[in-house]
Amino acid sequence: MAKKSGGNRIQFYAAKMNEEMLYRLEMEGYLRKALEKQELFLCYQPIIDIHTGAIIGNEALIRWRHPQLGLVRPGEFIPLAEETGLIHDIGRWVLMTACKQTKEWQQLGNEHLSVFVNVSAMQFQHEQFIDDVKEALRQSQLSPHCLHLELTENSMLRHLSNSIQVMNELKQLGVGIAVDDFGSGYASFSYLKRLPATTLKIDRSFIEQLHTNQSDTAIVKAIITMGHGLGLKTIAEGVETVEQLELLKMLHCRYAQGYVLYPPLAAEELVGYMAARKK
Ligand code: C2E
Numbered sequence: 106m107a108k109k110s111g112g113n114r115i116q117f118y119a120a121k122m123n124e125e126m127l128y129r130l131e132m133e134g135y136l137r138k139a140l141e142k143q144e145l146f147l148c149y150q151p152i153i154d155i156h157t158g159a160i161i162g163n164e165a166l167i168r169w170r171h172p173q174l175g176l177v178r179p180g181e182f183i184p185l186a187e188e189t190g191l192i193h194d195i196g197r198w199v200l201m202t203a204c205k206q207t208k209e210w211q212q213l214g215n216e217h218l219s220v221f222v223n224v225s226a227m228q229f230q231h232e233q234f235i236d237d238v239k240e241a242l243r244q245s246q247l248s249p250h251c252l253h254l255e256l257t258e259n260s261m262l263r264h265l266s267n268s269i270q271v272m273n274e275l276k277q278l279g280v281g282i283a284v285d286d287f288g289s290g291y292a293s294f295s296y297l298k299r300l301p302a303t304t305l306k307i308d309r310s311f312i313e314q315l316h317t318n319q320s321d322t323a324i325v326k327a328i329i330t331m332g333h334g335l336g337l338k339t340i341a342e343g344v345e346t347v348e349q350l351e352l353l354k355m356l357h358c359r360y361a362q363g364y365v366l367y368p369p370l371a372a373e374e375l376v377g378y379m380a381a382r383k384k
Pocket residue numbers: 150165166167178179180183199223224225255285286309342343344345362363364365368369
């Protein structure tokens with residue numbers, strides 16, 4: 106009896122695994138076609154100067170609209186793109202699209218507008234990556250000083266010596282490097298000293314309870330002070346309330362991003378906001 110139900114259980118797991126594998130294969134097939142079918146697009150979330158409220162740049166955030174699956178968030182397909190190697194084509198497309206779009210907005214009168222592009226570890230470690238960045242800058246004619254690449258601490262720490270070399274090359278080009286989700290990974294101070302980053306993006310988890318949790322306030326304050334000391338810009342991520350924004354201002358954090366300011370917006374929507382701010 107017991108044996109039988111055990112067997113059933115195994116069959117059940119096998120069926121479930123099969124189902125998951127099929128789903129994965131199906132997703133992979135869909136994702137392979139997503140680029141050519143133009144199902145991928147970018148949303149842009151403004152980053153503001155807390156003191157002036159001005160939009161200094163936008164973070165490009167990828168979206169996938171599939172006819173059957175609907176809107177798929179990056180958390181669901183970026184890992185798959187990494188596993189299958191599709192991340193290289195997708196990442197190249199993101200870089201090119203974000204640079205061209207930003208150049209267009211600059212030509213509409215937002216001269217110093219920056220763009221922040223997320224780069225995954227695999228993409229960053231690929232030998233062709235620097236050439237991809239150069240090509241995006243060349244084709245878009247965007248100034249390298251207006252491009253910032255976002256990498257998490259953990260992506261930077263993977264193959265550390267190679268990361269440092271690539272980051273130095275990017276820095277020489279004039280491209281900025283932001284540590285995404287700063288504080289949530291494993292970078293120690295000694296790494297931070299060696300990594301040629303230009304910006305720290307303070308992880309949302311420290312901002313969430315900023316006004317109620319004293320430890321979070323202390324941590325955020327320390328990150329901002331350290332950032333200033335190291336000559337790095339600090340951007341607070343995931344700012345959702347006016348109280349958080351006020352506190353960040355008091356702590357001398359210069360830049361912020363989050364739902365209380367702007368959500369990720371479609372390119373057409375953002376144009377309206379940037380134009381409205383000028384009036
Ligand atoms: P991330 O780079 O840390 O991006 C911030 C995420 O927080 C975004 O989620 C954004 O929509 C969300 N967010 C913004 N403001 C708020 C807020 O006030 N509250 C809360 N709760 N969330 C906020 P999204 O767009 O789903 O992206 C998730 C992650 O996917 C990104 O995290 C990034 O790691 C990755 N990703 C997005 N676009 C790309 C891309 O083009 N390439 C690669 N390699 N990764 C990407």
